[in-house]
Amino acid sequence: MQFSLKDLELFVAVAEEGSIARAAARCHTVASAVSKRLSTLEHGFQTSLLMRGSKGVGLTPAGHALLARARGVIHQAVQLTDELREFSSGVRGHVRVFANISSIVEFLPAALGEFLAAHPEIQIHLEEHVSSVIAQAVVDRIADVGIISDTPSLPGLALIPFRDDELVLVVRPNHPLAARRSACFADALPFDFVGLHSNSALHYRLLREAAEAGRNLKVRIQVTSFDAVCAMAAAGLGVGIVPRAAATPYTQSLGLAALRLTDSWARRKLYLCVRSRDSLSAAARQLVEHLVGKDRQRHRRAR
DSSP states (O other): OOOOHHHHHHHHHHHHHTOHHHHHHHTTSOHHHHHHHHHHHHHHHTSOOEEEETTEEEEOHHHHHHHHHHHHHHHHHHHHHHHHHHHTTTOOEEEEEEEOHHHHHHTHHHHHHHHHHHOTTEEEEEEEOOHHHHHHHHHTTSOSEEEESSOOOOTTOEEEEEEEEEEEEEEOTTSTTTTOSEEOHHHHTTSOEEEEOTTSHHHHHHHHHHHHTTOOOOEEEEESSHHHHHHHHHTTSOBEEEEHHHHHHHHHHSOOEEEEEOSGGGEEEEEEEESOGGGSOHHHHHHHHHHHHHHHHHHHHHO
16 A cells, blocks of 8 residues: 555545545645545545545544544654754754653753753754653654653653652742641642643643542633743732742742642652653664763762
8 A cells, every 4th residue: 555645635634624625725736636536545545534425524433543643644744854954954863852841841941951062963842742642742753752740551652760840839928828838739729729721731630639629629810831820829819839940939039938738649750751762863862861861960969
């Protein structure tokens, strides 16, 4: 069975548009050509991919399976094109890193800065995602390296311990909880929360923990960064939960109180995830070794 990237692009367009005519217009071709290529694709796979009707087209189960993979293949092809073009400007390696917001805020700025200073010929593409998306992206070869806080049970994924991460409850200095040194999550539930955006792993965690406690999480406002959570908490718009490192500048400058959370889930371990070390490119392997080496140096200094 042979098919081209163009076949996949046309199939994705039809699936997303729900119409061969609209897909043809989107891809700057004619409907008859799209229909012929899709029929050839179905014949090659020996299965029906589309359900054609008077109101448009839908996907069969096989079509849904192909759509998920086709998007990944197209994404990788675009990345490959971009990476190869970069070689003409002196780049000699490209690493795609997907990471959760905690690692991006707390650990990656300094670590990546040092790495890029030592390896200016390597290009790093960094994206923020939740852990489940990161893990799947690594398995699907969309990302070379991931940094996650959960440990998903996905085949073909190797986990490497990276950092320890502690979450704290931040409240303004005159808040009823401010005089305490520690609190459990349930102590904060009567109050309004400043939360992260709905797609963040931490937001999902807080919603889940509140539900398990039989309570509602009263989110007054949602923001897109830990800095914004701290600033809003300092302004009295609610309490927030952030990594301790993100809270420290605000405890010093604004007197924000950072209470240790006694819940076990507030102490998290971050992991690097890869398909396998042997499958990494030379540039990705250098980055992983750098990140793991920085963690070992940190542990030696802490002893």
